[in-house]
Amino acid sequence: MSANRDIILTEVALRDGSHAIGHQYTVEQVTEVARVLNDAGVPYIEVAHGDGLAGSSEQYGRSLTDEMKLIEAAVSVCDQTKVAVLLIPGIGTMNELKQAASLGAKMARVATHVTEADVSPQHINLAKELGMETVGFLMMSHMAPVNKLVEQAKLMESYGADTVYVVDSAGALLPHEVRERIKALRQSLTINIGFHAHNNLSLAMANTLVAIEEGATRIDGSIRCLGAGAGNTQTEVLVAVLDRMGLNSGVDLYKMMDLAENIVAPILKQPQEITRDSLVMGYAGVYSSFLLHSQRAAKQFNVDSRDILIELGKRKVVGGQEDMIIDVASEIANKQNSLKV
Numbered sequence: 001m002s003a004n005r006d007i008i009l010t011e012v013a014l015r016d017g018s019h020a021i022g023h024q025y026t027v028e029q030v031t032e033v034a035r036v037l038n039d040a041g042v043p044y045i046e047v048a049h050g051d052g053l054a055g056s057s058e059q060y061g062r063s064l065t066d067e068m069k070l071i072e073a074a075v076s077v078c079d080q081t082k083v084a085v086l087l088i089p090g091i092g093t094m095n096e097l098k099q100a101a102s103l104g105a106k107m108a109r110v111a112t113h114v115t116e117a118d119v120s121p122q123h124i125n126l127a128k129e130l131g132m133e134t135v136g137f138l139m140m141s142h143m144a145p146v147n148k149l150v151e152q153a154k155l156m157e158s159y160g161a162d163t164v165y166v167v168d169s170a171g172a173l174l175p176h177e178v179r180e181r182i183k184a185l186r187q188s189l190t191i192n193i194g195f196h197a198h199n200n201l202s203l204a205m206a207n208t209l210v211a212i213e214e215g216a217t218r219i220d221g222s223i224r225c226l227g228a229g230a231g232n233t234q235t236e237v238l239v240a241v242l243d244r245m246g247l248n249s250g251v252d253l254y255k256m257m258d259l260a261e262n263i264v265a266p267i268l269k270q271p272q273e274i275t276r277d278s279l280v281m282g283y284a285g286v287y288s289s290f291l292l293h294s295q296r297a298a299k300q301f302n303v304d305s306r307d308i309l310i311e312l313g314k315r316k317v318v319g320g321q322e323d324m325i326i327d328v329a330s331e332i333a334n335k336q337n338s339l340k341v
């Protein structure tokens with residue numbers, strides 16, 4: 001299905017978008033969205049809890065529906081599109097990966113913090129043994145200098161990954177920083193290079209185009225920006241832009257526009273936009289998936305969510321440290337209260 005495509009898209013709304021809706025996807029929603037994405041010719045769609053397989057927990061947020069049921073539902077309506085799953089070693093285990101593969105998932109995206117690729121070889125190996133296409137997904141890529149990113153990507157290549165992604169989890173990278181990262185990877189790796197953006201600084205599309213200019217061919221998007229924070233590169237817009245650039249994504253633009261308007265928009269509680277909190281996440285370099293957690297903590301402790309996010313950025317808090325959000329909110333509240341007396 002990827003033949004003749006210049007750019008291979010992965011639609012992530014059914015995984016990354018799970019953060020934006022508090023992991024409340026239903027089987028009906030996933031079935032309906034996946035059916036149209038398949039019909040529109042999207043080559044890959046990612047389905048899982050927002051934090052990847054087995055993410056459903058007190059720490060990350062409980063899913064309304066067992067993700068295996070969502071994966072099964074997506075696979076059942078996809079005869080062209082391949083279903084991908086995300087797995088963060090330490091959250092997801094070999095067991096969930098095996099289960100997802102047995103349900104028909106064809107791609108495993110093994111995600112680690114940008115400096116921790118060395119926790120991924122077992123999962124990459126297992127995915128290969130299961131016959132899955134395998135992606136190494138280097139999250140929070142803005143936090144590492146270019147030489148470190150290259151070192152980590154080479155590790156993933158050496159473990160057998162077919163593709164390595166630069167993941168701008170915080171939507172913090174500027175276009176020249178994307179350019180130097182993708183260029184350096186292109187010069188050092190022989191496998192595919194991918195790019196995953198978040199739109200917190202309104203740079204997702206610009207950064208994606210820079211990544212493509214430098215040789216990234218695997219690109220993530222979320223339809224109607226249904227992703228964490230301000231969402232990802234908006235898929236249907238990207239399909240239109242690529243077409244204007246003469247690059248073939250193989251995806252039907254009208255079908256994507258109709259899906260975005262009629263089916264995905266109603267799933268969102270409010271339209272995706274760059275709010276002050278998502279803007280602060282890009283500005284301070286904070287994980288996009290921390291948005292709702294930080295807003296809840298701000299309410300609970302009666303503090304400004306921006307102060308929480310700025311402090312999380314200063315402390316360089318990374319995925320898996322969601323408990324720090326409460327700690328930081330409580331510290332800010334205590335400081336404020338002590339100033340009042």
Ligand SMILES: CC[C@H](O)CC(=O)C(=O)O
Nearest residue numbers: 016050051139169289319
């Ligand atoms: C918490 C996992 C995260 O949402 C993965 C991802 O999409 C990213 O880092 O941007």
Ligand SMILES: [Mn+2]
Nearest residue numbers: 016169196228
């Ligand atoms: Mn993301």
